[in-house]
Amino acid sequence: MNEQPPGARTATAGWTTHRWLRVSVAVTLTVLAVLGSLGVSAMNRTSQLTEQIVDRRGPALTYAVRLEAALVNQETGVRGYGLAGQRDFLQPYATGVTEERDALRRLETLLADDRRGRAELAAVRELAGQWQSRFAVPIASAVPDRAVPLAAARAEEGKTRFDTLRRALTAQQAHLAEERAAASRDLRRATHVRNWTFAGIALVIVLVAGLVFEALRRGITAPLGRLGHTAREVAKGRFEQPIAITGPADLRQLGQDVESMRGRLLEELEFSETSRRLLDEQAADLQRSNTELEQFAYVASHDLQEPLRKVSSFTQLLQRRYGGQLDERADQYIAFAVDGANRMQVLINDLLAFSRVGRVLNDHEEVALEDVVGRTLDNLSVAIEESGAEITHDPLPKAVGDATQLGMLWQNLLSNSIKFRRPDRSPDIRISVTDPGDGGLWEFAVTDNGIGIDREFQEKVFVLFQRLHTRDAYPGTGIGLAMCKKVVEFHGGTIRIDPAYTAGTRVVFTLPVERSAAADGAREAHP
The missing domain is CATH 3.30.565.10 (Histidine kinase-like ATPase, C-terminal domain)
Structure with a gap:
């Protein structure tokens, strides 16, 4: 943004301050938008993994354990009822049936997008159904007695089927635990990525702010400071100081305008100095003229008044002494002379009074x-x-x-x-x-x-x-x-x-x- 040599001028040499600011703001907003999108992506990834663990993987494992506990309760209740023949031993079985249904319903929802989980759940359900149909349901439906003969007859088969069911449950729980562990590892990695992303965003923001500040300082505030400094020097009377012309196009134009104004002021100053010298000369001439006028006033008040008084006195004396002794025309001439002398004396006195106004x-x-x-x-x-x-x-x-x-x-x-x-x-x-x-x-x-x-x-x-x-x-x-x-x-x-x-x-x-x-x-x- 600073002034460049003529050979190094580029397309940005004609950019104004407004355009530089607009481009800088656009670039800054673009960088911030990219960084913001990265931050949002990292946050979304972390949120998704957290939601997956909290809302799906963790609950799925929990309900898988509950399903196993419900089936174990059924097996315990049926086996106790088969040995003792008392209905009270079927209470765990009834509770286990209810809990099994609830666990299966929840697992179906939680494993909707997990193909392996659905397959394992289907296998568990099938094995549980086989065990229940061959062992649990017939025994639980038998007439209570001191012992249920069907339980003893199918004890070995029931044990075998339930062991197979338990192995399927164990495999299901192992898979769900592995999925949760994998999701936890992904969450930790996503959290690290998120933290580093925001750290990078903060660093980039600091760098962008520094670059913007430095660009504004070098491109706008520094040229304005130099322009203001030279303008103040000119204002102090140092008209020979050239104006600094740097920065964007509008600041350079402003500097050129101020430089033109300085040149015009210098010309006006030279003209004023010449006019002042002329005025001083005219003032000196006027002072000499005033001195001459004062001398003229002195002459008029002293040197002219005295012969005028003599003319007036002698014409009045002629009028008094020879009035009526000469002819009528001579008396008229003498009267004209007396009147002219008197009016001349009045005129001189009035002119003296007029000249003294504001001066004496x-x-x-x-x-x-x-x-x-x-x-x-x-x-x-x-x-x-x-x-x-x-x-x-x-x-x-x-x-x-x-x-x-x-x-x-x-x-x-x-x-x-x-x-x-x-x-x-x-x-x-x-x-x-x-x-x-x-x-x-x-x-x-x-x-x-x-x-x-x-x-x-x-x-x-x-x-x-x-x-x-x-x-x-x-x-x-x-x-x-x-x-x-x-x-x-x-x-x-x-x-x-x-x-x-x-x-x-x-x-x-x-x-x-x-x-x-x-x-x-x-x-x-x-x-």
């Missing part, structure tokens, strides 16, 4: 959202008062995150709800919270009654610099919702516009929130 502002701690929203409402108090906005909210839990970024999130959302209001009504803004249970994320919703966002633009509003209105209609840089998206995603949540709400705008976002007894108590106190 990254202090995660437990934050009370009630306090954050409270500070946001204070910052927007002027806009709230001018617009007449009404802002309500559910009891807010505590979140784990950066307080500054979460403040920017709430301020952008609430200021957008105030800014994009309908001209014919005051803003009505509602902040709601949904407890997701075991989900680990709380769902917040900021709902207003403003102008709303068309469905086709509900994804675009989160793109940087994406505007849906002109600056004259609604001022701003188009960075607010993009910053909200970046803050929410930095905290592990999601943000979207609810398309089912059409009475205004509903912004839905999620944040991971730590449960606190105070927040839960507040929610229970303000259902």
